[in-house]
Amino acid sequence: MAAPGVSELATPLGDRLAERVAARESQLIVGLDPDPAALWPLAGDDLAADAPPAERAATAVLRHCRALIDAVAPACVGVKLQLACFERLGPPGWRVLHETAAHAREAGLLVIADGKRGDIDVTAKAYAEALFGGTGSPFGDIPGLRADLATVNPLMGTDAIAPFVTAARAHGAGVLVLVRTSNPGAADVEDLALAGGGTVADRLAGLVDEFGRDAVGRHGLADVGAVVGATAPAHLARLRELMPHAPLLLPGVGAQGGRIADLAAAFAPGRAGGLVSASRSIAAAPASDGADPATAARREAERLRAAAWALA
Amino acid sequence: MAAPGVSELATPLGDRLAERVAARESQLIVGLDPDPAALWPLAGDDLAADAPPAERAATAVLRHCRALIDAVAPACVGVKLQLACFERLGPPGWRVLHETAAHAREAGLLVIADGKRGDIDVTAKAYAEALFGGTGSPFGDIPGLRADLATVNPLMGTDAIAPFVTAARAHGAGVLVLVRTSNPGAADVEDLALAGGGTVADRLAGLVDEFGRDAVGRHGLADVGAVVGATAPAHLARLRELMPHAPLLLPGVGAQGGRIADLAAAFAPGRAGGLVSASRSIAAAPASDGADPATAARREAERLRAAAWALA
Numbered sequence: 001m002a003a004p005g006v007s008e009l010a011t012p013l014g015d016r017l018a019e020r021v022a023a024r025e026s027q028l029i030v031g032l033d034p035d036p037a038a039l040w041p042l043a044g045d046d047l048a049a050d051a052p053p054a055e056r057a058a059t060a061v062l063r064h065c066r067a068l069i070d071a072v073a074p075a076c077v078g079v080k081l082q083l084a085c086f087e088r089l090g091p092p093g094w095r096v097l098h099e100t101a102a103h104a105r106e107a108g109l110l111v112i113a114d115g116k117r118g119d120i121d122v123t124a125k126a127y128a129e130a131l132f133g134g135t136g137s138p139f140g141d142i143p144g145l146r147a148d149l150a151t152v153n154p155l156m157g158t159d160a161i162a163p164f165v166t167a168a169r170a171h172g173a174g175v176l177v178l179v180r181t182s183n184p185g186a187a188d189v190e191d192l193a194l195a196g197g198g199t200v201a202d203r204l205a206g207l208v209d210e211f212g213r214d215a216v217g218r219h220g221l222a223d224v225g226a227v228v229g230a231t232a233p234a235h236l237a238r239l240r241e242l243m244p245h246a247p248l249l250l251p252g253v254g255a256q257g258g259r260i261a262d263l264a265a266a267f268a269p270g271r272a273g274g275l276v277s278a279s280r281s282i283a284a285a286p287a288s289d290g291a292d293p294a295t296a297a298r299r300e301a302e303r304l305r306a307a308a309w310a311l312a
Numbered sequence: 313m314a315a316p317g318v319s320e321l322a323t324p325l326g327d328r329l330a331e332r333v334a335a336r337e338s339q340l341i342v343g344l345d346p347d348p349a350a351l352w353p354l355a356g357d358d359l360a361a362d363a364p365p366a367e368r369a370a371t372a373v374l375r376h377c378r379a380l381i382d383a384v385a386p387a388c389v390g391v392k393l394q395l396a397c398f399e400r401l402g403p404p405g406w407r408v409l410h411e412t413a414a415h416a417r418e419a420g421l422l423v424i425a426d427g428k429r430g431d432i433d434v435t436a437k438a439y440a441e442a443l444f445g446g447t448g449s450p451f452g453d454i455p456g457l458r459a460d461l462a463t464v465n466p467l468m469g470t471d472a473i474a475p476f477v478t479a480a481r482a483h484g485a486g487v488l489v490l491v492r493t494s495n496p497g498a499a500d501v502e503d504l505a506l507a508g509g510g511t512v513a514d515r516l517a518g519l520v521d522e523f524g525r526d527a528v529g530r531h532g533l534a535d536v537g538a539v540v541g542a543t544a545p546a547h548l549a550r551l552r553e554l555m556p557h558a559p560l561l562l563p564g565v566g567a568q569g570g571r572i573a574d575l576a577a578a579f580a581p582g583r584a585g586g587l588v589s590a591s592r593s594i595a596a597a598p599a600s601d602g603a604d605p606a607t608a609a610r611r612e613a614e615r616l617r618a619a620a621w622a623l624a
Contacts, residue, residue, distance in 0.1 A: 033434070033435065033438075035438075036447065036449035036450065036451060036454075037448075037449055037450055044450075044451060047451070052452075053449060053451045053452030053453060053454050054451075054454045054455070056451040056452070057447075057449045057451040057452075057454055060451065082435055082438070084429070084431060084435045084436075084438035084439040084442065085435075085438050087406075087438070087439065087442040088438050088439070088441045088442040088446075088447045088454065088456070089447070089454060090406060090410070090442075090454060090455065091403045091404070091406040091407040091410070092403070093406070094399075094402060094403040094405070094406045095403040098402070098403075116429070116430060116431055116465070117396070117428070118428060118465060119396060119428055120493070120494065120495040120568075121495065122345070123345065123394055123396045123397075124396075126345075126347075126394070126396035126397050126399070126400050127396040127399065127400070129400045130396065130399040130400040130402075134400075135348065135369075135400045135401070136349070137348035137349055137365060137369045138348065138349055138356075139348060139356060139359070139365045139366075139368040139369040139372065140364075140365030140368070140369075141365060142348075142365050142366045142369055142400065142401060142402060143366070143402065144400070153428070153430060153465050153467055154467070154501065155465055155466070155467040155490060155493075155501055155502065156490070156493050156495055156497055156498060156501070156502070157495065157496070157497025157498055157499065157500030157501050157502070158497045158500050159495050159496055159497035160495065160497050161497075178467060178468070181432070181467075181468050182432065183432040183433065183468055183469065183471050183472065184469070184471055185468055185469025185470045185471035185472050185473075186468060186469055187469065188469030188470050188519070189466060189467055189468070189469050189512065189515065189516070190467065190468070190469070192506055192507075192508075192512065192515060193506065193507035193508070194504055194505065194506060194507060195504075195505035195506060195507050196504075196505070200501065200504065200512060203500075203501065203504060204501070207500070256432075
């Protein structure tokens with residue numbers, strides 16, 4: 001039986017992305033990585049004290065995420081959902097993950113599922129069912145998260161990536177492969193020099209280009225992109241050359257130290273070639289004038305949006 | 313506030329593993345990767361047709377997993393839960409994931425959470441909370457999966473691994489780092505030759521040894537181990553030398569083509585040095601004499617158990 005929601009006629013992700021960025025005049029992705037100990041005020045103050053902690057925390061997280069989306073949506077083109085932060089809330093966490101994604105879609109935002117999954121073929125297919133179109137079963141169709149993009153870990157090679165690309169493409173969605181991440185530890189493995197020349201990250205970039213080459217849309221973007229940390233701009237120009245058509249997700253702006261001004265190379269294929277992702281720097285934006293968190297977040301998101309838009 | 317369930321006095325995982333293997337006379341791990349379209353008969357036949365598909369599928373999956381555990385537990389030392397197969401069932405899937413883990417524990421089995429997670433430090437900590445001891449929150453303590461071991465993807469380097477090791481160690485649990493996986497695509501990245509000598513997998517093995525070196529128990533095993541596919545025994549002896557104290561999870565026996573007879577090098581530090589993992593070859597064991605799936609699974613598990621036990 002077929003997975004639910006497959007459309008042969010879906011617009012390819014590369015084109016959908018380019019058109020959405022143009023329409024919203026934004027390349028900004030707000031990262032949602034909610035910590036139940038650091039939610040916006042009032043998110044859970046009125047919850048019944050006799051409900052299980054996971055239920056109360058999940059409901060408060062959902063309210064926080066909805067409020068954050070409502071505050072910053074006008075400045076953004078998408079949200080990035082950090083799956084770990086929902087998983088740690090147990091079964092109610094998965095419920096509010098789906099509800100948060102739905103709220104983002106209603107606000108006109110693309111949904112990026114940031115789970116960095118990667119496994120052998122049959123397992124990768126199961127992850128892809130969870131994140132994209134769902135699972136067909138004898139019990140009926142089980143809905144997936146309907147993400148527009150999902151991050152994928154390529155350590156296990158091409159057969160670990162391919163099922164994600166196949167499932168995403170069938171739904172007009174896309175994949176973002178980890179190539180050179182934003183954390184200090186990226187140097188431990190991703191930057192290793194290979195005997196044949198180049199680095200591990202360069203090899204991963206080659207895989208990204210191979211997977212996306214046959215699915216470049218009319219705006220010059222493929223449906224297979226890459227994660228390239230904004231904290232290491234020295235790598236960006238080289239990796240862009242190796243992946244001329246890949247949408248690049250650029251995390252690490254703000255709390256991790258990345259600067260938008262260093263990211264120009266990402267936008268070579270057009271404005272939608274680079275998606276600037278910021279999480280804590282928006283959700284916990286400082287407000288020296290005493291503004292509430294929503295106002296401070298909206299200001300910071302608009303500042304980041306304008307800075308990125310001015311680059312390309 | 314502290315995460316729930318932390319015990320300063322927990323027996324280190326390496327010792328717990330060695331003692332459990334000796335007591336059960338088994339190094340066999342049964343992999344649970346339930347497909348709602350391929351469950352054992354009767355798992356879901358009586359479920360109310362008006363319940364949502366995800367609820368019905370999850371309940372049927374739980375029954376299947378419980379029956380499989382009951383059938384093969386006497387031949388096994390642990391279960392390996394393939395998180396993808398529960399995630400694709402949505403919120404009810406996370407509920408039955410926890411219930412399946414509880415059933416395995418009641419049967420005296422170790423629980424391996426096979427999610428291959430890996431992310432920047434703050435996110436890795438959130439994943440570790442979900443998989444091990446849970447999450448402290450202003451709403452009360454949220455329970456984790458209480459896994460004994462969890463698989464971790466090391467592509468992002470040491471700071472993506474460290475939070476898992478820290479959280480696991482605090483709970484007497486352990487971590488299994490992907491080093492050389494069982495799939496054909498492992499050759500694409502893990503086998504790449506490095507300019508400084510050795511391969512990417514060798515470098516990952518070095519990280520495993522470094523993380524575990526200070527936590528080797530009295531049976532010679534650390535609480536940081538590795539995943540080394542049983543399908544590529546040519547790598548096994550070399551990787552064992554690089555990780556002399558690491559428990560090795562050896563997936564790929566059976567359906568993926570790995571053979572137990574090729575795995576002797578894994579057991580150099582003792583019988584618990586190698587954990588032989590089989591999934592589909594047990595759950596879907598053929599029975600030419602018309603035996604039911606439970607009987608066929610039990611026979612195949614016992615065959616695999618005896619073959620591994622005879623090696624070391």
